Amino acid sequence: MTSVRQRLVPYWLLAPGLIWLIVFFVIPMYYMGELSLKTGSIDTGYQLTWAFSNYTDAISQYSTQFFRAFYYAGVATLLCLLIGYPLAYAIAFKAGRWKNLMLFAVVAPFFTTYLIRTIAWKTILDDSSPVVSFLKTIHLVPQDGRVLATSAAVIAGLTYNFLPFMVLPLFAALERVDIRLLEAGKDLYASATQTFLRITLPITMPGIVAGVLLTFIPASGDYVNATFLGGTNQAMIGNVIQSKYLVVRDYSEAAALSFTLMAIILVALIVYIKFAGTEALMGDEEEAE
Amino acid sequence: MEGSSDLPPTDPESDQPGETAGNTARSGSGGVRLEGVTKKFGDFAAVHDMDLDIADGEFFTMLGPSGCGKTTTLRMIAGFEQPTTGKVLIDGSDVAGLPAYKRPTNTVFQSYALFPHMTLEENVGFGLKRQKVPKAEIKKRVAGELERVGLSREAKRKPNQLSGGQQQRVALARALVNLPKVLLLDEPLGALDLKLRKGLQVQLKEIQRDVGITFVYVTHDQEEALTMSDRIAVMNEGMIEQCADPETVYDRPSTTFVAGFIGVSNLMPAVAKGPGEIEIADGPTVPTADAAQFSSGEKCFAVVRPEKLTVSLPENAPGDQPGIDGIVESSLYLGTSTQMAIKVADDVNMTVLVPNASEDARQHLPGGGAKVRLNWLPEHMHLVAESDPGGSDADQTSTDQVTEGVNS
Numbered sequence: 001m002t003s004v005r006q007r008l009v010p011y012w013l014l015a016p017g018l019i020w021l022i023v024f025f026v027i028p029m030y031y032m033g034e035l036s037l038k039t040g041s042i043d044t045g046y047q048l049t050w051a052f053s054n055y056t057d058a059i060s061q062y063s064t065q066f067f068r069a070f071y072y073a074g075v076a077t078l079l080c081l082l083i084g085y086p087l088a089y090a091i092a093f094k095a096g097r098w099k100n101l102m103l104f105a106v107v108a109p110f111f112t113t114y115l116i117r118t119i120a121w122k123t124i125l126d127d128s129s130p131v132v133s134f135l136k137t138i139h140l141v142p143q144d145g146r147v148l149a150t151s152a153a154v155i156a157g158l159t160y161n162f163l164p165f166m167v168l169p170l171f172a173a174l175e176r177v178d179i180r181l182l183e184a185g186k187d188l189y190a191s192a193t194q195t196f197l198r199i200t201l202p203i204t205m206p207g208i209v210a211g212v213l214l215t216f217i218p219a220s221g222d223y224v225n226a227t228f229l230g231g232t233n234q235a236m237i238g239n240v241i242q243s244k245y246l247v248v249r250d251y252s253e254a255a256a257l258s259f260t261l262m263a264i265i266l267v268a269l270i271v272y273i274k275f276a277g278t279e280a281l282m283g284d285e286e287e288a289e
Numbered sequence: 290m291e292g293s294s295d296l297p298p299t300d301p302e303s304d305q306p307g308e309t310a311g312n313t314a315r316s317g318s319g320g321v322r323l324e325g326v327t328k329k330f331g332d333f334a335a336v337h338d339m340d341l342d343i344a345d346g347e348f349f350t351m352l353g354p355s356g357c358g359k360t361t362t363l364r365m366i367a368g369f370e371q372p373t374t375g376k377v378l379i380d381g382s383d384v385a386g387l388p389a390y391k392r393p394t395n396t397v398f399q400s401y402a403l404f405p406h407m408t409l410e411e412n413v414g415f416g417l418k419r420q421k422v423p424k425a426e427i428k429k430r431v432a433g434e435l436e437r438v439g440l441s442r443e444a445k446r447k448p449n450q451l452s453g454g455q456q457q458r459v460a461l462a463r464a465l466v467n468l469p470k471v472l473l474l475d476e477p478l479g480a481l482d483l484k485l486r487k488g489l490q491v492q493l494k495e496i497q498r499d500v501g502i503t504f505v506y507v508t509h510d511q512e513e514a515l516t517m518s519d520r521i522a523v524m525n526e527g528m529i530e531q532c533a534d535p536e537t538v539y540d541r542p543s544t545t546f547v548a549g550f551i552g553v554s555n556l557m558p559a560v561a562k563g564p565g566e567i568e569i570a571d572g573p574t575v576p577t578a579d580a581a582q583f584s585s586g587e588k589c590f591a592v593v594r595p596e597k598l599t600v601s602l603p604e605n606a607p608g609d610q611p612g613i614d615g616i617v618e619s620s621l622y623l624g625t626s627t628q629m630a631i632k633v634a635d636d637v638n639m640t641v642l643v644p645n646a647s648e649d650a651r652q653h654l655p656g657g658g659a660k661v662r663l664n665w666l667p668e669h670m671h672l673v674a675e676s677d678p679g680g681s682d683a684d685q686t687s688t689d690q691v692t693e694g695v696n697s
């Protein structure tokens with residue numbers, strides 16, 4: 001009796017997770033996959049016709065938006081890394097008793113909804129805003145130019161919105177760095193820069209990988225920033241999917257687009273992890289030279 | 290696993306100072322001086338007004354209980370910590386403001402501090418690479434150093450695939466390979482088994498002698514300190530209690546703390562009585578050459594090392610030697626010797642080590658409760674002053690402590 005029950009224990013422990021996965025991931029994915037191969041409309045109903053043309057159409061018609069989405073997300077991720085690493089470094093090593101306060105400041109924006117924050121940026125970057133007139137005074141923006149409805153505005157919005165997703169894993173990785181290793185580096189004739197490049201950076205690589213994934217993946221599917229901060233020429237693939245679903249109500253096409261986006265991200269992810277996970281990126285001395 | 294016999298002898302060729310191209314630190318003397326150095330963490334002085342003068346090429350050991358400031362002192366020499374007041378001089382020049390990576394020192398860290406993302410080879414070669422030593426030479430020196438510590442086969446492994454003792458040896462190799470002027474070693478052999486430790490002790494001593502590197506060596510193993518050092522500084526609560534060669538520290542400790550920390554304390558409270566004589570509390574008045582340091586009537590402690598005491602039944606005692614009566618409290622067989630505790634006064638226990646020359650002699654040692662007399666030669670008794678700060682502590686912690694150094 002007991003032995004049977006004991007053998008079942010692992011399954012019982014797994015059950016909640018499995019049920020969650022099935023209900024919220026496997027089933028929706030199945031329906032989406034099926035939907036993406038159907039033809040029809042909301043009025044006439046959908047039939048499964050193995051319409052792979054949904055996919056070819058998606059890619060050929062919206063390649064610009066796909067490309068733009070990855071371009072914006074890529075630049076925003078890079079900016080997040082460039083801003084986030086020094087920030088996380090400062091919080092982990094230099095903040096002293098301000099550490100908790102600074103960490104709180106990083107997550108504080110989450111207390112307001114994503115939408116409201118993005119709309120606030122719309123106000124800040126509006127043509128008549130003091131910020132923009134200041135940028136014009138210092139000639140960073142031409143007199144007749146705009147900030148809103150440009151690629152820069154969308155990328156700035158993405159960077160702002162996803163920065164915490166970069167900072168938190170970086171902070172977690174940096175916080176775990178053993179100070180004594182940095183001392184050992186200095187003891188072995190490495191200057192501050194060399195210590196950083198040879199020791200800190202490779203040791204925190206897992207944090208960088210995590211931060212990049214957490215930023216890039218949601219950013220490439222985002223449509224909120226492009227909606228509020230971009231114009232028609234800044235539409236990302238997220239905007240296309242959103243309008244297909246909610247405006248045009250072409251569900252099959254929307255599903256095919258979503259799957260395509262997912263597939264591209266998945267492939268990129270595998271390539272990235274394979275590359276980032278190798279010894280080369282993990283600070284192998286020979287390779288690094 | 291690897292015994293000391295596996296360790297190849299020091300390769301005299303690769304240790305020639307002339308061969309260490311790329312290491313500019315090899316010329317001149319590598320003495321270290323501390324002048325009135327104090328290090329405070331908040332209000333707490335980890336190191337207090339310390340003066341030290343370590344000669345070039347000296348094997349200098351800092352010995353002391355946990356928390357007495359040994360690591361802090363090393364860190365100030367290495368440049369990881371700035372003294373609150375006072376000066377640190379390396380090679381005659383003040384190194385204040387000189388960052389660690391510009392100091393001609395290397396450290397073997399107490400915690401190893403190996404780079405987890407690099408193989409052993411890369412760890413050991415790290416310093417040479419930063420100094421722009423040619424690749425071929427790095428390869429040769431790294432291989433030689435790994436061989437010295439017996440880890441050639443593990444060269445491609447990462448530190449987390451090694452045992453604690455192996456990691457410690459890598460830390461040693463990583464610092465030694467640079468042939469610095471001054472090598473700072475923070476309990477570098479602490480995690481090794483006895484056999485390996487002895488093997489590396491001999492090797493370290495050889496390297497130090499061959500290459501002429503100044504070693505500042507931290508340990509709390511007093512036997513290690515006694516066998517390896519040219520000089521020992523015994524530290525207590527951030528201060529140096531005594532700084533002298535091993536024989537002096539062992540035979541002529543200057544304070545009760547030193548007497549207690551090195552070997553068994555064997556202290557008898559006494560009062561100085563004019564020149565050449567002291568009166569042991571609740572005991573006889575005995576002659577001693579040391580009494581001159583104390584004025585008549587001054588309190589002091591008389592030290593006699595356990596192996597310098599003889600124990601006999603009162604009727605057989607040598608009448609021409611100073612001695613004191615006591616009662617055998619316990620007797621402990623230690624292999625090469627028998628350790629006896631003899632109570633000579635209410636709070637005063639003396640430890641005696643009787644060599645186990647023959648089984649027959651051992652059988653005839655007085656047993657527990659027997660009245661006996663302890664005797665010693667006048668020149669084997671030394672007087673020490675009571676330590677200012679941790680004196681009473683030291684007595685307590687060391688009363689029952691017998692050192693391997695004494696009984697092996």
Ligand SMILES: Nc1ncnc2c1ncn2[C@@H]1O[C@H](COP(=O)(O)OP(=O)(O)OP(=O)(O)O)[C@@H](O)[C@H]1O
Binds near residue numbers: 357358359362
């Ligand atoms: N960064 C620091 N901040 C505050 N106190 C410190 C710091 N570093 C050391 N101390 C204190 O200074 C004292 C001396 O420390 P240190 O590390 O030098 O001891 P140690 O002699 O090396 O001891 P052990 O044999 O245990 O390694 C200790 O009481 C320790 O708590």
Ligand SMILES: [Mg+2]
Binds near residue numbers: 360475
């Ligand atoms: Mg220490």
